[in-house]
Structure formats: C-alpha cells, structure tokens
Amino acid sequence: MRILLIEDDTTLGAAVRDQIAADGQSVDWVTRLDAARDAMAATSYDLILLDLMLPDGRGIGFLKGLRTRGDVTPVIILTALDQVSDRIDGLNAGADDYLVKPFDLSELSARIGSVARRYSGNPNPILTHGPLDIDLAARSVHRDGRHVPLTAREWALFEAFLARPGQLLSKAQLEEKLYAFDAEVESNTIEVHVSRLRKKLGSATIETERGMGYRLGRP
Secondary structure, eight states: OEEEEEOOOHHHHHHHHHHHHHTTOEEEEESSHHHHHHHHHHSOOSEEEEOSEETTEEHHHHHHHHHHTTOOOOEEEEESOOOHHHHHHHHHTTOSEEEESSOOHHHHHHHHHHHHHHHTTOOOSEEEETTEEEETTTTEEEETTEEEOOOHHHHHHHHHHHHSTTOOBOHHHHHHHHOOTTOOOOTTHHHHHHHHHHHHHOTTSEEEETTTEEEEOOO
16 A cells, blocks of 8 residues: 655654554655645555644644545544544544554554555455455465465555456556655566565466556456
C-alpha cells in the first residue's frame, strides 16, 4: 500500500513511518496540510493517517473537504483528542477509524490492515488460493500446510496482488505501492521480488504479461 502520513510531531511521525516501512508498505510523511494536498495531487494513496491539530489548520476540515469532493480514500485519524464527542466528530466527518495517542504501533498496523481489507471488498482475513492458506491479519502464508516465511517487502507485494485478483499491475504501479518518494529503487527490484515469491509460493502464483506487468495467477 501507498500511505500518506500527516503528522507534525516529529518523534511520533518518525516512529509511525518506521513501523509502516517495517511492515513493507510505502509511506510519504508530511507535517502540514498544504504539503498533504500537494502530495495527493501528485500521487494516489491507498490510505491516509491524519492528525487533527496541524500547524496550518484542523484535520477535520481537511477530511470534510476530501469527502465533499467525493474522495473516498480511507482515513484513520491519529490524535490526542480523546473525548467521545471528538471521536463522533471524526467519524461523522468521514474517518474510517480513530486512534487516540499514545497508541501501540502494533495496534496501528492491525488497524491499517483492517481498514485495507474492508476497502478491498474482503473483510475476511483468511483466504485460500490454490495450495496457499493466507492469514492477512497475521501476515502469514502456509503452502500445503507448511509455513512459508516472507520478508516484509515480499509480503507487501503479494498483498498487492491479493487485493486485485486478476488485475494486471505494471512495474511502476507495484513500485509506487512499495516505495516512498525519496526511496531509491533499483531497476530490477520488482523482478527480484516476484522471482522470490514464485520460488516460495509456486511458479504459477504470479503470472507475467511480457512488457505490461504482473497479475495473481489462477488458483
């Protein structure tokens, strides 16, 4: 997933950024709403993590603006405002979830996964794909009953295919899901990860459309 983090607390922002990166996801971190608008004009995000108190405005107004324009990008609010009325305001403004600071980073990862599954149309965290048993919540895969260890990047790439079964994904689309703006991406990175996934999960797990991209293989 490509995630936009809008958070002006540099200590918390760095911790959240590192957690998301450790999960194998791509994250762009900004500290102001105007920078968030610029980032969203330049790329498409799968999820937004939104602080409510920012140097150049309130996150609630930003969120309401998104929904008024018809933008349905999932939003999880991260805030120190812990009153029930604050939560109600956030959810009524169009937030998909609301997490009060301080929070456990593992819980944030779980909330991100839960929201992502809802938007992919499959809230069930347990999937079966041919010989593969996949637990999206636990981020684990078993092949013919045996656990298959995946790196964070391998899991994130596999998850991108699972979220769009049958859909052809270009190399550029996959790089966008896995890497932030300032990340250096080697030209053969996606090919290397796809090759490793095939070795671990089966050669037919990911199909190649030469010159166009990759898709999840038929089970």
